[in-house]
Amino acid sequence: MPGQNIIAPETVSKLLCSSFKEDKTRSTLLMREMLKVFVQEAALRSLKQAESEDCSQIEIEHFEKVLPQLLLDF
Amino acid sequence: MQELCIFLFLKFHYQKAQNKHTRLKAAVHYTVGRLCQKIGEEHRREFSRQTIAAIAETTFRECDIFAKDLEAFARHAKRSTVSAEDVKLLARRSSALSNHIQNKSEELAQEQRDSRKKSTVKRKSRDTEEESRE
Numbered sequence: 001m002p003g004q005n006i007i008a009p010e011t012v013s014k015l016l017c018s019s020f021k022e023d024k025t026r027s028t029l030l031m032r033e034m035l036k037v038f039v040q041e042a043a044l045r046s047l048k049q050a051e052s053e054d055c056s057q058i059e060i061e062h063f064e065k066v067l068p069q070l071l072l073d074f
Numbered sequence: 075m076q077e078l079c080i081f082l083f084l085k086f087h088y089q090k091a092q093n094k095h096t097r098l099k100a101a102v103h104y105t106v107g108r109l110c111q112k113i114g115e116e117h118r119r120e121f122s123r124q125t126i127a128a129i130a131e132t133t134f135r136e137c138d139i140f141a142k143d144l145e146a147f148a149r150h151a152k153r154s155t156v157s158a159e160d161v162k163l164l165a166r167r168s169s170a171l172s173n174h175i176q177n178k179s180e181e182l183a184q185e186q187r188d189s190r191k192k193s194t195v196k197r198k199s200r201d202t203e204e205e206s207r208e
Contacts, residue, residue, distance in 0.1 A: 026158040026182050029182055031140070034175065035140075037175075038133060038136060039105075039110075039129060042129045042132065043109060043113045046129075047113065056119065057119065063125050073167055074167060074168070074171070
């Protein structure tokens with residue numbers, strides 16, 4: 001009876017992952033850009049709101065005011 | 075005894091998952107903090123800690139929604155892998171955002187084409203060097 005070679009499933013998945021040529025696929029890089037733009041929009045819109053109210057510091061109320069439109073745009 | 079083992083096993087994995095969750099949240103909070111600090115400096119204003127925390131929390135939750143959408147798009151196209159097209163679809167609600175992501179996608183595609191060309195050129199020159207040595 002020949003010896004059975006049973007490769008653990010984890011080894012198989014590791015082997016598959018190591019054969020991927022690109023470490024960072026285009027879709028993950030694009031997602032990174034999406035999230036970066038989201039954070040920048042949130043910050044800049046809150047900042048513009050604070051500026052329009054003549055506030056020196058950006059408070060949570062400013063973010064709350066811009067949040068609805070931000071979520072609609074994304 | 076068996077129930078106890080099963081209970082401990084589940085508790086261990088649940089805590090592991092929770093720790094990963096907390097660490098991810100902390101990573102998002104850190105990056106959001108840095109981005110807000112940079113934007114604040116550029117406009118000579120400061121973000122309150124509460125605001126940064128709120129933006130971080132919103133980003134984290136939005137990312138969850140994005141992930142679910144991407145999964146649904148890929149499944150709808152009968153694929154098991156999320157593609158760049160799925161991400162572009164995610165940006166459809168605002169034309170400015172959609173254009174920005176489209177441009178970024180083309181930029182990345184061009185970079186990938188250039189890097190592949192470079193590696194084939196390197197290989198070819200190495201091959202001709204070896205040939206001339208023989």
